[in-house]
Amino acid sequence: MSQIEELKSMVDLQHGRIDRRIFWEDWIYQLELEKLFAKSWLFVAHESQVKNTGDFITTYMGQDNVIVSRHKDGQIHVFTNSCTHRGNRICFADRGQARQFTCNYHGWAFGTDGALMGMHEENHYDGFIDKAKHGLQNARVETYKGLVFACFDDDAPNLEEFLGDFRWYLDVILDQTEEGTEFLGGCIKNMYNANWKFGAENFVGDSLHVGWTHASGAKAVSLGGEVPEYMPVDPESFHANANGHGWEGGTDGVGTLELISSGNPRLVEYFESEREKMAKRLGELRARKLYGSVISATVFPNFSFLPGINTMRTWLPKGPRQFELRAWTMVNKNMPDDIREIVQNACAMTFSPSGIFEMDDGENWENSTVSNEGVVTRKQSLHYGLRAGTSHRNDPELPGNISKPMYSDVNQLAFYQRWMDYLSAESWDDIPKVR
Amino acid sequence: MTTTNDTQNKMTETEKMLLWYRVNQFYNQEARALDEEDYETWFSMLSDDVHYWMPGRESLFRKDEKEETPASNMNHYNENLQSLQLRVARLHSGAAWAEDPRTRYRHLITNVEVEPSDTEGEISVRSNTLVYRNRLEREEFWLLAKREDILRVTEGTFQVAKRKITPDFSCLLSKNLNVFL
Numbered sequence: 337m338s339q340i341e342e343l344k345s346m347v348d349l350q351h352g353r354i355d356r357r358i359f360w361e362d363w364i365y366q367l368e369l370e371k372l373f374a375k376s377w378l379f380v381a382h383e384s385q386v387k388n389t390g391d392f393i394t395t396y397m398g399q400d401n402v403i404v405s406r407h408k409d410g411q412i413h414v415f416t417n418s419c420t421h422r423g424n425r426i427c428f429a430d431r432g433q434a435r436q437f438t439c440n441y442h443g444w445a446f447g448t449d450g451a452l453m454g455m456h457e458e459n460h461y462d463g464f465i466d467k468a469k470h471g472l473q474n475a476r477v478e479t480y481k482g483l484v485f486a487c488f489d490d491d492a493p494n495l496e497e498f499l500g501d502f503r504w505y506l507d508v509i510l511d512q513t514e515e516g517t518e519f520l521g522g523c524i525k526n527m528y529n530a531n532w533k534f535g536a537e538n539f540v541g542d543s544l545h546v547g548w549t550h551a552s553g554a555k556a557v558s559l560g561g562e563v564p565e566y567m568p569v570d571p572e573s574f575h576a577n578a579n580g581h582g583w584e585g586g587t588d589g590v591g592t593l594e595l596i597s598s599g600n601p602r603l604v605e606y607f608e609s610e611r612e613k614m615a616k617r618l619g620e621l622r623a624r625k626l627y628g629s630v631i632s633a634t635v636f637p638n639f640s641f642l643p644g645i646n647t648m649r650t651w652l653p654k655g656p657r658q659f660e661l662r663a664w665t666m667v668n669k670n671m672p673d674d675i676r677e678i679v680q681n682a683c684a685m686t687f688s689p690s691g692i693f694e695m696d697d698g699e700n701w702e703n704s705t706v707s708n709e710g711v712v713t714r715k716q717s718l719h720y721g722l723r724a725g726t727s728h729r730n731d732p733e734l735p736g737n738i739s740k741p742m743y744s745d746v747n748q749l750a751f752y753q754r755w756m757d758y759l760s761a762e763s764w765d766d767i768p769k770v771r
Numbered sequence: 772m773t774t775t776n777d778t779q780n781k782m783t784e785t786e787k788m789l790l791w792y793r794v795n796q797f798y799n800q801e802a803r804a805l806d807e808e809d810y811e812t813w814f815s816m817l818s819d820d821v822h823y824w825m826p827g828r829e830s831l832f833r834k835d836e837k838e839e840t841p842a843s844n845m846n847h848y849n850e851n852l853q854s855l856q857l858r859v860a861r862l863h864s865g866a867a868w869a870e871d872p873r874t875r876y877r878h879l880i881t882n883v884e885v886e887p888s889d890t891e892g893e894i895s896v897r898s899n900t901l902v903y904r905n906r907l908e909r910e911e912f913w914l915l916a917k918r919e920d921i922l923r924v925t926e927g928t929f930q931v932a933k934r935k936i937t938p939d940f941s942c943l944l945s946k947n948l949n950v951f952l
Binding site: 430431434521522523526527529549555556598663664677680681683684685694698 | 825826827829830831832834835839842843844845846847848849853854857858860861862864865866867868869870941942943944945946947948949
């Protein structure tokens with residue numbers, strides 16, 4: 337059996353079975369880096385993080401460290417953070433302001449567009465180097481309503497096509513107001529000894545873990561009272577997926593807002609007062625029923641968010657059994673200060689390493705990964721069969737592939753289908769443009 | 772008016788040693804409460820208006836370093852007494868599966884420096900903390916941080932009125948932060 341054939345046998349969409357080796361094997365991880373992370377569009381920043389000329393952040397595309405930088409031409413550039421001379425990293429800060437990036441080793445200096453500008457003792461290089469050919473490798477950069485994505489593959493379809501029908505869902509958080517969104521300052525980072533896909537698949541569709549894994553958090557926010565029905569079995573709740581991206585959740589319009597309010601009515605009141613304006617931009621369904629509900633979502637492959645709590649995060653792979661989570665809080669630019677503060681504190685309280693919800697996720701993901709060190713255990717395939725095969729594309733209101741209610745593995749399977757599309761492809765012709 | 776500053780300036784070396792000793796005793800008791808998950812005792816050691824703050828940290832060029840505020844940052848903690856109690860309610864919910872078996876905690880408090888505060892009845896204390904966590908088979912995590920406290924002197928003991936915890940990590944090297952520092 338060829339490697340690709342072996343790989344293809346590991347995801348059984350029809351029966352909803354997943355082979356545990358995809359969470360463990362080094363060779364599969366190397367394929368992910370080569371065929372997924374080096375080819376797919378990846379979230380790298382929010383425009384607000386690189387607002388002014390010279391603003392930069394550093395992040396990862398797969399395991400490639402990159403600089404995201406606002407050049408003097410006004411464009412955002414994304415390029416590899418590794419000197420073209422000896423390969424040393426050229427920028428060691430997480431974010432900041434720079435006129436150029438100068439390598440510590442021999443003083444090679446690169447512009448905020450990645451071009452090689454010069455070096456220490458440059459006269460010695462006369463006749464020995466073509467500087468124009470020694471810039472840093474730039475990725476393609478495109479934005480969608482404030483979110484900056486980059487892609488290392490020239491032949492990949494454009495970002496709009498990559499996001500496809502999922503833009504309709506992204507707009508629920510990105511397009512509520514004319515002024516748009518921004519990230520609050522700072523970034524929370526932490527490590528998990530787990531496969532990165534457990535984070536991504538959890539946010540893409542795992543409605544069912546909420547009531548169980550997070551029972552402790554739900555009981556806490558009720559402050560001794562009855563645990564509210566944050567996750568009622570809402571028959572209209574749904575899984576929606578498009579091109580491997582997924583959105584799962586309810587339609588009550590308030591579940592998340594109440595969950596993060598801790599009894600303070602201000603947040604819910606604020607959004608109720610905004611709904612009419614939101615509805616003019618997004619329509620009644622998205623403004624009143626989707627926004628505010630308990631929802632999680634993943635943009636394939638590794639960018640996830642929670643509408644309402646507005647934690648935005650990337651699951652950065654560090655090997656098959658380790659990933660780094662980087663998380664930010666997003667707000668609407670026109671939000672008053674007290675609402676910003678509520679949202680910011682809600683992120684820390686709920687979904688951050690110290691958060692009363694997120695705290696319980698890590699142990700699950702780490703042990704779902706490490707269990708596979710056992711060779712007998714690793715051979716047992718996993719059940720991903722809940723409502724397998726039930727999605728359809730003809731919902732009158734919701735774009736993409738839809739399955740109701742949300743207690744389902746439909747989005748997870750769509751995520752792994754897309755994952756398999758990339759990993760098993762010989763060329764872009766093998767990857768369906770729309771899934 | 773007599774300020775704390777004046778008061779402390781007038782203190783004899785012996786009185787300063789006694790104050791330092793009492794603060795250390797207070798921190799040792801607090802560390803024991805946290806080690807033993809005795810949060811009722813811990814809450815009694817915090818003032819009703821406590822501000823408990825732990826900003827996230829990033830690696831920045833020196834020229835880009837700025838004094839942070841809770842609003843300018845992503846925070847691990849930005850808490851008042853009520854929100855701290857809410858966090859503890861998770862642990863006491865009977866449904867915190869990931870805390871059973873329990874995490875083994877050990878808090879060490881060192882480098883205690885007592886300084887005058889601008890407000891009467893309060894003292895300013897700096898300390899370092901080393902927190903050890905061990906869990907299940909082989910999980911082991913060390914956390915180091917600076918603590919800057921305002922302690923309020925009440926009825927012969929103290930209450931923490933403000934605490935800023937500055938961690939020495941930028942990326943937390945573990946799956947969660949299930950501990951107070």
